[in-house]
Amino acid sequence: MSHKRATKRKAFIAAGGVAALGAAALILPNAMASQTESNQAAPKTLAASDASDLASQLREALGEAFAGAYYNSSEQQLIIQVIDGIEIDGDDNNVIIQAQEAGAKVQEVENSWSELKAGAATLKEKASIPGTAWAIDPRTNKLQVTADSTVTGENWDTIESTVKSLGSGMAEIKKSAGTFKTFLEGGDAIFGGGARCSAGFNVVNAQGAPAFLTAGHCGVAEAEWSEEEGGAPIGTVDAATATFPGDGDFALVNYNDPATQAASTVDLGNGETVDINAAGEATVGLQVFRMGSTTGLADGQVTGLDATVNYPEGTVTGLIQTNVCAEPGDSGGSLFTQDGQAIGLTSGGSGDCTVGGETFFQPVTTALAAVGATLGDGGAGAGEEAAGGAGDEAAAAGAGGEAGAGEEAAAAGAGEEAAAAGAGDEAGAAGAGGEAAAAGAGGEAGAGEEAAAAGAGEEAAAAGAGEEAGAEHEQGVVEH
Numbered sequence: 020m021s022h023k024r025a026t027k028r029k030a031f032i033a034a035g036g037v038a039a040l041g042a043a044a045l046i047l048p049n050a051m052a053s054q055t056e057s058n059q060a061a062p063k064t065l066a067a068s069d070a071s072d073l074a075s076q077l078r079e080a081l082g083e084a085f086a087g088a089y090y091n092s093s094e095q096q097l098i099i100q101v102i103d104g105i106e107i108d109g110d111d112n113n114v115i116i117q118a119q120e121a122g123a124k125v126q127e128v129e130n131s132w133s134e135l136k137a138g139a140a141t142l143k144e145k146a147s148i149p150g151t152a153w154a155i156d157p158r159t160n161k162l163q164v165t166a167d168s169t170v171t172g173e174n175w176d177t178i179e180s181t182v183k184s185l186g187s188g189m190a191e192i193k194k195s196a197g198t199f200k201t202f203l204e205g206g207d208a209i210f211g212g213g214a215r216c217s218a219g220f221n222v223v224n225a226q227g228a229p230a231f232l233t234a235g236h237c238g239v240a241e242a243e244w245s246e247e248e249g250g251a252p253i254g255t256v257d258a259a260t261a262t263f264p265g266d267g268d269f270a271l272v273n274y275n276d277p278a279t280q281a282a283s284t285v286d287l288g289n290g291e292t293v294d295i296n297a298a299g300e301a302t303v304g305l306q307v308f309r310m311g312s313t314t315g316l317a318d319g320q321v322t323g324l325d326a327t328v329n330y331p332e333g334t335v336t337g338l339i340q341t342n343v344c345a346e347p348g349d350s351g352g353s354l355f356t357q358d359g360q361a362i363g364l365t366s367g368g369s370g371d372c373t374v375g376g377e378t379f380f381q382p383v384t385t386a387l388a389a390v391g392a393t394l395g396d397g398g399a400g401a402g403e404e405a406a407g408g409a410g411d412e413a414a415a416a417g418a419g420g421e422a423g424a425g426e427e428a429a430a431a432g433a434g435e436e437a438a439a440a441g442a443g444d445e446a447g448a449a450g451a452g453g454e455a456a457a458a459g460a461g462g463e464a465g466a467g468e469e470a471a472a473a474g475a476g477e478e479a480a481a482a483g484a485g486e487e488a489g490a491e492h493e494q495g496v497v498e499h
Contacts, residue, residue: 063122064095068358071302073097073121078132080114086128087135087157090304092320097302099123100157102131128160129188138162138185139327146181148174149331150199152377153190154323154340157303162190163323163340165377167199167369197369197376199330201236201268201350208312208348209233210248211241217312217352219364220295220383221281222271225391229281230254230273232386233351234364235263236332238270253279260390264333268366268379269386283394285310285353295353298383298394299360301339307362309341309380311349314372319343321362328379330367338379339363344372354380361394 065073067090074088077099086100099118118125135155139162142153150169153162162185166178182190208217216237224230231254233244238261243252254272261270274281284292287310301307305321323340343354345365354363363380370376387393 062096062124065097065122067305067356068299068360070097071300073123074302075300077118083131083133086131086160088302089157090302092304092306097123099125100128100160101125103127103129130160135162138189141185142181143327146178147329147334148177149329151178152199152326152328154326156323164190164192165195167195167197169198195369195377199328199367199369201330201367210245211243214240215348216350219351219353220361220394221283222392222394224271224273228273228277229279230271230392232364233270233272234366235261235268235270237351239263244272264330264335267337267385268335268381269364271390271392285355287316293355294359295355295361295394296359298387299356299362300384301362301382307341307343307354307356309343309345309352309354309365311345311352311365313346313348317344317372326379337385338366339382341378341380343378344375345378346371
């Protein structure tokens with residue numbers, strides 16, 4: 020594979036005109052320690068990543084009292100829900116006090132998280148009809164059930180009756196104008212036979228070699244993937260990890276060349292990148308960005324967790340639901356936050372980037388655990404051995420501090436030239452110009468002069484967008 024150095028600019032995410040989150044409020048290490056001060060402190064402003072970390076801690080500490088959590092991005096506040104009847108003001112409820120002292124707003128609701136999960140299990144048992152989906156929405160404290168345009172007649176009646184059987188206040192049902200489908204299509208970006216998908220995040224596999232994550236339905240469709248249509252394969256699917264349908268939608272693709280440079284970045288087109296620092300958990304209300312090979316950069320919010328989607332190919336569980344648009348060919352693409360947390364891999368949904376719709380993502384944390392891979396500090400740049408022969412100057416891909424950024428973009432197996440993942444010298448960002456637009460947004464949205472790249476290195480390589488770019492669609496593959 021030929022490599023070309025491409026200059027990268029550090030930029031600030033402004034896709035879709037979304038205002039940036041404010042300065043991060045640190046969650047202190049002892050935030051969950053016993054507190055003796057008053058629990059009436061006003062909620063604190065928290066950065067999205069800090070709110071997600073705190074929500075995970077509180078979910079475990081609250082146990083059966085936990086009823087969900089979501090992030091109010093406009094107020095920069097974390098809302099923690101507990102089941103109705105918990106005594107919030109009493110000193111005997113230490114965890115509630117600790118939650119408030121740590122900065123969360125606590126409110127009472129009727130349905131516990133476990134009750135909502137039980138309701139989802141009932142829906143799966145009695146209403147796993149193609150064209151339906153459901154997810155837990157902590158903001159409404161209900162299951163949000165969606166049926167696409169193919170669900171009619173007896174199937175619609177089944178969905179309605181099952182929702183009613185859960186009891187009042189447990190679930191809501193709505194119709195979607197589109198059709199639920201996976202976003203796989205013949206075309207460009209990463210190619211397998213006649214299929215096109217998008218690479219998600221570069222990782223280091225359990226053997227310390229470079230690899231990348233993509234959608235499972237891409238991994239089960241084709242065993243080998245190329246950077247150009249009809250080109251020589253650059254990666255081979257680890258068949259044992261390819262999961263679809265079932266408990267997720269993810270696959271690990273091992274680079275055929277163990278010396279492949281695999282920087283932990285996402286390419287936004289036009290020479291801009293975002294450094295990926297760690298894997299993060301989704302929280303409802305979290306502002307997220309998606310990059311894909313068809314539609315480029317798009318943004319939105321997480322709207323549901325533990326989503327189940329009944330695709331025509333089968334049922335997939337454990338997904339993240341969002342209102343971020345996507346289209347065929349975006350499958351496997353990166354879902355990430357402004358501050359460089361890897362959140363998900365594009366699975367499927369309904370609609371497109373003109374009319375919008377519901378879109379579902381495989382959580383990155385679940386995929387990493389299942390395939391035994393790592394990213395960030397524990398990944399590609401964890402040392403010379405893990406880096407596959409990297410020299411003394413190779414930095415940790417996506418690691419904190421200076422790792423993965425600077426004058427020379429670092430990578431697993433890094434040398435002096437950082438290579439473009441899923442793209443060679445001639446691979447093109449389709450339609451890429453001076454103002455590459457975010458899919459589904461106006462002309463100013465997306466990765467242009469003001470588009471995002473939180474912490475990208477100046478010399479990091481363009482994934483799918485070289486200086487001689489020129490394909491039909493913007494390339495959304497990440498750098499490697």
